Amino acid sequence: MAETMQKRTPLYDRHMALGARMMRFGGFEMPVQYTSIIDEHLAVRQAAGLFDVSHMGEIFVRGPRAFEFVQQLITNDASRLYDGRALYTVMCTPEGGVVDDLLVYRFDAETYLLVVNAANIEKDFAWMQEHNSMGAQLENRSDEIALLALQGPAAFTIARHFVPDLSPDNPRYYHFRVMEPGTFLGCRWAVLSHTGYTGEPGLEIYCYADEAANVWDALLEVGQAHGLKPAGLGARDTLRLEAGYCLYGNELDESTNPLEAGLSWVVKFDKGHFIGREALLRIKEAGPARRLIGLVLEARGIPRAGYPIVDATETPIGQVTSGSLSPVLQQGIALGYVPNQPAYTEPGQPLGVQIRRQILPAHVHKPPFVKLHKK
Known part of the structure; x- marks a missing residue:
């Protein structure tokens, strides 16, 4: 082939x-x-x-109902936008899974730009077309x-x-x-x-x-x-x-929801209907079953995506979604999902990462992992 x-x-x-x-x-x-x-x-x-x-990917949304279209497509509240303002958000499936994370720019009341992940351009554009009951004009200008x-x-x-x-x-x-x-x-x-x-x-x-x-x-x-x-x-x-930023395909995909990924701040239930709202409300009320956490290794080693995260008894409880050696800290750092229990999610809690046959001690750390300059 x-x-x-x-x-x-x-x-x-x-x-x-x-x-x-x-x-x-x-x-x-x-x-x-x-x-x-x-x-x-x-x-x-x-x-x-x-x-x-x-x-x-760059997808323009235009027309008198452009705002209405964007508002039902994303979890964040597009009514907070004004000309020259952008926001970060996700698009969800009706089940609450993440179709993609993206930026939304408002140029004027009838012109929005949606910036999506490279691997998802075709999928996202098809998703937008499928859910465009408002007749908004969609243009994929990525090339x-x-x-x-x-x-x-x-x-x-x-x-x-x-x-x-x-x-x-x-x-x-x-x-x-x-x-x-x-x-x-x-x-x-x-x-x-x-x-x-x-x-x-x-x-x-x-x-x-x-x-x-x-x-x-x-x-x-x-x-x-x-x-x-x-x-x-x-x-x-x-x-x-x-x-501590999520990467689509690692921390986010259609099997994950924004509430467990620590992105509840981009989900505005009070704005009215959006795709996935009912499912996300149910997840919020029940409490997400798992949580995305940050980990810092206490011994030399590099955590990689897919490596098991273990508890104090060395029982596997989750897995790393992204990991690397931090160039600033010179320590292994990782993001990963674990059950949504304080013993696994509270900063400072001792956990471990299994790297091949060895279990390296680690502790929960709320991202960011390093001090960042003021924006």
Whole structure:
């Protein structure tokens, strides 16, 4: 059987020229690292990193009933949005399982942008079409739009070379700015969004795919003096894990619900109907059967997805969903699901992770695992 053709982002040639190690991810050939994951990770924590995240999906929702459509599709409350405001949310099945986690941007009362995970673009678009009884206009623009993430404490300093009035307060966290044509590196269309997946302050920059290389080159050139380094998916994963952020396919999927994943803050029952509301209400009333927890290993070792989590008697009680060596702590850290009981979920509780035939001691730690810079 022929192998599925992997897509390439508009920056593929830039990654190859920088000597990136490439891997398949979400149907794309993506850079996993340029120098080393630890080097790139620490650059983001201490200065800045530049990521190509053009594999993410961009779906526009337009029309007089666009708000109504978005509101029933997501668990969070879209009525809290105003022009230039974004929010994080999930879409659920009627049974409460997570279809995807996503960002929702409001451009105006009849224009919303939904940013979804790369591996889920087709699935999500089909889900939206299936549940579009409002006749909203849906456009999958994923192939035309590139996305770069400039992240780290020096991110805004670097971006100010191109937009002098940018700051962490302008736009504020989870706010964005649509640039006038030509005012950001000559781009015909660009959106600067104060969001990110690293736990550090920074911008996510949307532009047309054919203008992405110019933006990438300009940011790297100016950023060099501020410690900016290109960063791959490896560092993106260790950064989001230190921050305690969920990854779809690991902590989230259609067999998990947002309440057990620690995302009850994005589920607004008081907003009225949304897909999955009744199932999630039942789960809330009964209490989730399991809980996503953070773990810090007390001995040398690297926890990996699928490794068993054990209790004090060394009985398996759950499993790791994501794990790594924290480049900042130099300790193994993990996320994983365990039964929703205080003995397993309270910070400081002793548990263990089975790595091959050895059980390494660990304790429950509420994420984030490291101190993050103020956004």
